[in-house]
Amino acid sequence: MIPPPYEYLNPNQLSEAISLLQKHGEEAKILAGGHSLIPAMKLRFALPEYLIDISGIEGMDFLREEEGQLRIGAMSRESSLEESELISEKYPLLLDTAKMIADPQVRNMATVGGNLAHGDPANDHPAAMIALRARVVVEGPNGSREIGIDDFFTDFFTTALQNNEILTEIKIPAAPPNSGGSYQKIERKVGDYAAAAVACQLSFDAGGTIQQIGIGLTNVGPIPLRSNSAEDHLRGQIPDDSLIRESGRLAAEDCDPVDDLRGSAEYKRDLVNELTQRAIKISIERSERGS
Amino acid sequence: MSKHTVTIEINGSSITREVDSRLLLVHFLREELVMTGTHIGCDTSHCGACTVLIDGRSVKSCTLFTMQANGKSLTTIEGMETEGKLHPLQEGFHQEHGLQCGFCTPGMIMRAAELLDKNPNPTEEEIRWGISGNLCRCTGYVNIIKAVQYAAEKIQKEAT
Ligand SMILES: Cc1cc2nc3c(=O)[nH]c(=O)nc-3n(C[C@H](O)[C@H](O)[C@H](O)COP(=O)(O)OP(=O)(O)OC[C@H]3O[C@@H](n4cnc5c(N)ncnc54)[C@H](O)[C@@H]3O)c2cc1C
Ligand code: FES
Numbered sequence: 177m178i179p180p181p182y183e184y185l186n187p188n189q190l191s192e193a194i195s196l197l198q199k200h201g202e203e204a205k206i207l208a209g210g211h212s213l214i215p216a217m218k219l220r221f222a223l224p225e226y227l228i229d230i231s232g233i234e235g236m237d238f239l240r241e242e243e244g245q246l247r248i249g250a251m252s253r254e255s256s257l258e259e260s261e262l263i264s265e266k267y268p269l270l271l272d273t274a275k276m277i278a279d280p281q282v283r284n285m286a287t288v289g290g291n292l293a294h295g296d297p298a299n300d301h302p303a304a305m306i307a308l309r310a311r312v313v314v315e316g317p318n319g320s321r322e323i324g325i326d327d328f329f330t331d332f333f334t335t336a337l338q339n340n341e342i343l344t345e346i347k348i349p350a351a352p353p354n355s356g357g358s359y360q361k362i363e364r365k366v367g368d369y370a371a372a373a374v375a376c377q378l379s380f381d382a383g384g385t386i387q388q389i390g391i392g393l394t395n396v397g398p399i400p401l402r403s404n405s406a407e408d409h410l411r412g413q414i415p416d417d418s419l420i421r422e423s424g425r426l427a428a429e430d431c432d433p434v435d436d437l438r439g440s441a442e443y444k445r446d447l448v449n450e451l452t453q454r455a456i457k458i459s460i461e462r463s464e465r466g467s
Numbered sequence: 468m469s470k471h472t473v474t475i476e477i478n479g480s481s482i483t484r485e486v487d488s489r490l491l492l493v494h495f496l497r498e499e500l501v502m503t504g505t506h507i508g509c510d511t512s513h514c515g516a517c518t519v520l521i522d523g524r525s526v527k528s529c530t531l532f533t534m535q536a537n538g539k540s541l542t543t544i545e546g547m548e549t550e551g552k553l554h555p556l557q558e559g560f561h562q563e564h565g566l567q568c569g570f571c572t573p574g575m576i577m578r579a580a581e582l583l584d585k586n587p588n589p590t591e592e593e594i595r596w597g598i599s600g601n602l603c604r605c606t607g608y609v610n611i612i613k614a615v616q617y618a619a620e621k622i623q624k625e626a627t
């Protein structure tokens with residue numbers, strides 16, 4: 177399959193990329209790793225006139241902790257998360273997520289920024305970022321602004337990014353002590369999108385009560401979802417089996433799946449119930465309290 | 468349609484050509500350069516037959532524009548043999564019967580090359596996980612894993 181004709185542009189400054197977006201408006205798209213965009217172009221789901229390749233712009237591929245935050249450059253590849261010591265030591269949820277995305281070759285190209293900007297409810301990072309309470313930094317003609325992750329996914333394949341804006345980085349509150357996370361995904365085979373998946377991130381206070389809790393759901397609604405009711409049920413509590421069981425049930429109530437090739441809506445609700453419980457249990461084990 | 472000049476170092480030689488924006492890397496290799504060792508299996512980023520290395524990283528060349536490789540260093544299956552000597556991975560596939568029809572083999576070898584580069588002594592589980600983006604319709608994978616293990620041992624022996 178040959179992608180449709182388009183004009184390739186490769187600015188080496190962010191400001192130049194933004195000017196190009198302004199100039200070409202709706203007809204232009206950012207090209208990051210291209211692993212959502214190129215398949216979509218082959219199928220004629222996307223027909224951009226211009227592609228603005230941002231891979232040559234310096235300073236968009238980084239991963240560091242700074243001032244109480246984990247900062248992830250939009251052009252960080254999934255494989256960089258997998259290979260990062262910082263991520264494997266302190267952010268098990270992100271490590272789990274990166275490992276479950278596609279396959280090794282795809283992860284060498286696919287970027288974290290692209291995974292969010294694509295706005296695909298089947299993508300895995302959105303739920304993880306919801307659980308981690310990330311903020312997304314975007315830059316446009318009038319400078320940069322931050323968008324809370326709950327305001328970022330606005331509709332099916334639609335985000336709060338304006339068409340003259342570029343996602344530059346993702347900021348995550350640094351993992352406190354006694355915290356843990358997990359991503360639990362059921363896929364039909366390696367490289368497939370989730371039938372359903374659940375991201376959990378939690379932290380405990382010194383007394384063993386859950387202080388912070390985030391639960392994000394993948395591919396069980398038109399946009400990536402937060403399970404507010406499961407979070408509310410756990411926050412401020414000392415977790416036990418019945419509390420965790422009830423949280424799974426609540427998360428299944430919060431989601432809105434449809435029947436498709438990956439299963440019936442009913443099956444997916446059951447998956448969310450079970451995966452939520454697993455994700456919570458593993459997160460607890462991984463936090464220092466459990467270990 | 469727009470033409471661009473692209474310069475890529477392929478298997479050690481610098482190659483410059485005029486290409487269309489939309490030309491996929493795999494078509495550039497197979498059709499422009501007539502380097503047909505890199506295969507097209509699925510054309511949809513799933514099978515891994517088109518795997519090549521860009522700056523040492525394995526990627527699916529059916530899902531990259533040629534322009535995305537501009538200025539980079541590329542290795543294809545044709546670049547694995549040196550001075551008439553098979554690469555240990557090629558030798559491994561030969562010795563361990565790691566292929567039947569051979570269609571998946573170039574991609575398997577290029578993917579395994581990065582795997583062994585990062586992890587010279589992988590477990591069977593790590594090999595299986597490492598080649599999870601490559602499909603083989605013939606072998607059932609068992610001999611492919613043996614081939615990679617053969618290569619891992621040989622590379623380590625040669626290094627000592
Ligand atoms: C075989 C295969 C299997 C896959 N399996 C999974 C999976 O299991 N889970 C999963 O989550 N993903 C999966 N993916 C998708 C993959 O992770 C994508 O690469 C990723 O979703 C998009 O990242 P990208 O860098 O390739 O973005 P691109 O394809 O380059 O871009 C995607 C969209 O986002 C926009 N965009 C990208 N970056 C920016 C930016 N910085 N600012 C503004 N807009 C931007 C682009 O304009 C485009 O509209 C799979 C892909 C393939 C090919
Ligand atoms: S031809 Fe590229 S992955 Fe199948």
Ligand code: FES
Nearest residue numbers: 567569603604605
């Ligand atoms: S040997 Fe035939 S596809 Fe692998």
